[in-house]
Amino acid sequence: MDYRDTPEEAAFRATLRGWLTENIPAGWDKVEDPEAAARLRRSWHRTLYQAGYVGMSWPVEYGGRGLSATYDAILNEEAGNLNAPPLPSVGYLGRAIFTYGSEEQKQQFLPSLLSGEVQWCQGFSEPEAGSDLASLRTTAKLDGDHYVVNGQKMWTSGGQYADWCMLLARTDPEVPKHKGISCFLVSMSEPGVTVRPIVIASGEAETCEVFWDEVRVPVAQRLGEPGEGWRIAMTTVAYERGPADIGFIATYRRTLAKVERMAAERGLLDRPETRKQLARAYVRGEVLRLNCVEQLAARVSGQQPGPEGSVAKLLWADAEQSLQHLAMDILGADELTGVESGWLSSYFTSRPVSVYGGSAQIQKNIIARMLGLPR
Amino acid sequence: MRALLSDEQRMLKEVAGQIAGTSGPVNPGDLATLDRSAAWRALAQAGLLALRARDEDGTPVGSGVEVAMVAEATGAGLVPVPYLGSAVMAMELLALAGAEEEAGELADGVARAGVLLDGNLEGLAHLPGDGPWYGWDIDGADHALALLDTVDGTRVVRVPLGTGFAGADGADLTRVLARRDAPIDPATLQTVGDPLTAEDLTRWEALALAAVCADTVGVMRSAVTKAVDYAKERVQYGVPIGSFQAVQHMCAEAYVSTEAAASATNYAAWAVDALDPEEALLAARTAKAHCAGVAREVTETVMQVFGGIGQTYEHIAHVHTRRALTNRQVLGDEGAQLLRIADVRLTGE
Numbered sequence: 001m002d003y004r005d006t007p008e009e010a011a012f013r014a015t016l017r018g019w020l021t022e023n024i025p026a027g028w029d030k031v032e033d034p035e036a037a038a039r040l041r042r043s044w045h046r047t048l049y050q051a052g053y054v055g056m057s058w059p060v061e062y063g064g065r066g067l068s069a070t071y072d073a074i075l076n077e078e079a080g081n082l083n084a085p086p087l088p089s090v091g092y093l094g095r096a097i098f099t100y101g102s103e104e105q106k107q108q109f110l111p112s113l114l115s116g117e118v119q120w121c122q123g124f125s126e127p128e129a130g131s132d133l134a135s136l137r138t139t140a141k142l143d144g145d146h147y148v149v150n151g152q153k154m155w156t157s158g159g160q161y162a163d164w165c166m167l168l169a170r171t172d173p174e175v176p177k178h179k180g181i182s183c184f185l186v187s188m189s190e191p192g193v194t195v196r197p198i199v200i201a202s203g204e205a206e207t208c209e210v211f212w213d214e215v216r217v218p219v220a221q222r223l224g225e226p227g228e229g230w231r232i233a234m235t236t237v238a239y240e241r242g243p244a245d246i247g248f249i250a251t252y253r254r255t256l257a258k259v260e261r262m263a264a265e266r267g268l269l270d271r272p273e274t275r276k277q278l279a280r281a282y283v284r285g286e287v288l289r290l291n292c293v294e295q296l297a298a299r300v301s302g303q304q305p306g307p308e309g310s311v312a313k314l315l316w317a318d319a320e321q322s323l324q325h326l327a328m329d330i331l332g333a334d335e336l337t338g339v340e341s342g343w344l345s346s347y348f349t350s351r352p353v354s355v356y357g358g359s360a361q362i363q364k365n366i367i368a369r370m371l372g373l374p375r
Numbered sequence: 376m377r378a379l380l381s382d383e384q385r386m387l388k389e390v391a392g393q394i395a396g397t398s399g400p401v402n403p404g405d406l407a408t409l410d411r412s413a414a415w416r417a418l419a420q421a422g423l424l425a426l427r428a429r430d431e432d433g434t435p436v437g438s439g440v441e442v443a444m445v446a447e448a449t450g451a452g453l454v455p456v457p458y459l460g461s462a463v464m465a466m467e468l469l470a471l472a473g474a475e476e477e478a479g480e481l482a483d484g485v486a487r488a489g490v491l492l493d494g495n496l497e498g499l500a501h502l503p504g505d506g507p508w509y510g511w512d513i514d515g516a517d518h519a520l521a522l523l524d525t526v527d528g529t530r531v532v533r534v535p536l537g538t539g540f541a542g543a544d545g546a547d548l549t550r551v552l553a554r555r556d557a558p559i560d561p562a563t564l565q566t567v568g569d570p571l572t573a574e575d576l577t578r579w580e581a582l583a584l585a586a587v588c589a590d591t592v593g594v595m596r597s598a599v600t601k602a603v604d605y606a607k608e609r610v611q612y613g614v615p616i617g618s619f620q621a622v623q624h625m626c627a628e629a630y631v632s633t634e635a636a637a638s639a640t641n642y643a644a645w646a647v648d649a650l651d652p653e654e655a656l657l658a659a660r661t662a663k664a665h666c667a668g669v670a671r672e673v674t675e676t677v678m679q680v681f682g683g684i685g686q687t688y689e690h691i692a693h694v695h696t697r698r699a700l701t702n703r704q705v706l707g708d709e710g711a712q713l714l715r716i717a718d719v720r721l722t723g724e
């Protein structure tokens with residue numbers, strides 16, 4: 001065991017720092033207009049990719065660099081330290097395509113996914129199938145060399161900006177519910193796809209409802225075997241739960257630094273209570289980071305992500321939500337009177353962290369099962 | 376000791392519940408279209424805006440208990456009318472100052488007033504002094520009441536909201552808020568009634584805090600009820616989510632916090648007129664410390680029980696959260712109350 005960088009990692013870190021210092025777009029965190037923010041995310045993704053910082057742990061033939069996942073973690077850390085925009089989250093959908101895709105599918109989809117040329121969304125949940133995802137009702141009926149998709153998806157985040165969707169649909173209503181689901185890779189510009197943004201309590205259109213009406217999908221765009229959709233979905237959410245994959249740690253550090261600055265500006269640094277709260281927020285972030293580092297090490301050594309992702313997901317939700325509570329307590333009335341409305345919005349953005357990717361209650365159920373507790 | 380309502384009080388509670396239950400938003404979108412003046416008229420006609428008017432011998436028409444019942448009802452209904460601002464806080468200031476005519480206008484509902492709070496919403500504005508200030512709960516009001524130190528003592532003044540104030544984009548979608556940064560020239564302010572004594576101010580604060588607590592209890596209770604109802608209906612895995620122990624415990628915890636808040640608030644509301652002002656204020660701070668301490672968590676738990684749908688703007692859950700968060704801050708959050716309670720308990724101040 002050695003938590004220090006290897007010489008190669010240290011060299012990488014130094015180069016990365018230099019690169020980040022020069023390439024972080026100035027004023028990126030002042031952009032308010034959601035369309036402009038989406039454009040900025042896209043161009044930041046491309047910039048990172050062109051410099052070789054996206055999908056570093058992916059095989060070279062699909063656009064990666066074949067490095068160990070430790071490099072992704074270093075990127076995460078440094079991006080957080082240097083106040084970079086959020087890192088693109090290519091990991092979890094890409095992993096599914098990587099693991100289950102045919103060779104043609106991998107060639108077709110992975111490079112543009114990594115480069116940010118093509119944006120993806122995840123069409124799993126439905127109005128009646130949230131925690132109980134396996135009860136989903138959207139159907140895909142085979143019609144010659146196409147499937148015909150009908151149904152309604154809900155919570156398809158980024159659906160309004162996405163080019164493609166990883167979609168779950170029922171292909172066999174006769175078998176038990178987990179076994180009749182298949183996964184599809186579908187262009188969002190197909191006729192019959194209608195997207196309606198959902199505004200969350202923060203006021204941001206974070207996610208979408210997507211209606212699928214007689215949408216024709218070539219059989220070649222099915223991911224994996226018929227009936228393999230459930231397994232694919234579980235792989236995806238297991239990766240989604242690993243905060244290292246989705247750049248959460250970097251974001252957390254950046255937010256904590258802001259909260260610390262705010263406390264200083266407000267002259268609160270000599271209050272023992274505030275000092276303890278800020279230190280506790282740091283501790284939460286470190287605990288989360290170190291847990292992720294361990295999980296990452298397990299993955300580097302070839303382990304697939306499993307139920308331990310639920311541990312990280314719970315730590316993440318708690319850290320993020322507690323940090324927003326702290327910000328609110330430091331800002332006092334300013335967060336509630338419109339002076340610092342951005343923080344109120346961030347607060348409401350932190351609430352669904354304990355809902356998406358499997359709610360906090362579901363994560364605890366998973367952990368209880370892992371512990372072998374009687375059902 | 377009998378911590379129960381009288382028959383009369385129960386009737387009043389029912390009337391308040393009926394009016395409030397039909398005057399608030401079912402969905403956030405309703406806030407744009409609701410007839411706010413109809414709700415105000417109904418409250419006025421039922422005499423609920425006149426509770427803090429004084430009868431011939433100077434006693435309030437309704438005690439803190441009655442005020443709290445109406446405040447809880449309007450809180451529960453998320454009713455977007457300035458019951459706290461106008462009918463409780465401004466009204467009580469006028470009544471204590473002996474400004475009968477002005478108080479009468481508020482009691483009839485023909486006029487409305489808000490209150491001017493300091494920049495952190497922690498207390499009634501004490502002029503002269505530095506801003507910013509907020510006109511709080513000022514829907515339909517052309518002025519807010521504040522305190523002014525004069526050679527005759529502390530006086531109630533009217534601060535016109537027409538100029539120098541800008542509408543503020545407050546978190547609470549059910550109350551109107553305006554901010555002023557420009558200095559206020561005391562010479563331009565109109566004083567109302569007689570100077571207030573220190574005892575008056577203590578009494579006022581006890582009532583105001585108890586009323587904010589009662590509103591918060593209402594906001595929490597109705598939120599918890601909605602979550603519980605949803606947990607009985609929403610089916611996942613072939614069963615109502617309310618059959619999962621995790622969901623049951625979320626509901627139960629939110630319920631316990633809310634019921635405890637109600638107990639502390641009921642006592643504080645009774646204490647306003649029944650105990651010495653200092654004791655009443657301690658009871659009110661105790662209630663506020665608890666209410667403020669649980670308001671955020673209770674309303675967040677409710678959002679969690681609703682799952683994804685409870686995170687959306689179109690769902691009512693965040694309207695509860697926003698009102699609860701703002702109530703938490705108004706007249707001081709739990710941190711502010713705890714420090715004052717510690718002063719009383721430990722230092723004897």
Ligand SMILES: Cc1cc2nc3c(=O)[nH]c(=O)nc-3n(C[C@H](O)[C@H](O)[C@H](O)COP(=O)(O)OP(=O)(O)OC[C@H]3O[C@@H](n4cnc5c(N)ncnc54)[C@H](O)[C@@H]3O)c2cc1C
Binds near residue numbers: 128131154157200622
């Ligand atoms: C902002 C946001 C973004 C999202 N993005 C995506 C996305 O990109 N793609 C996608 O497919 N989905 C996405 N989701 C959907 C998300 O995964 C679901 O909301 C989540 O799985 C919960 O489902 P639900 O909302 O239907 O709540 P429900 O499943 O109805 O849950 C309601 C409550 O019951 C509890 N509960 C349910 N079952 C159990 C149980 N067995 N034991 C204990 N408690 C239980 C839950 O914890 C919750 O508190 C997103 C959601 C949100 C809010």
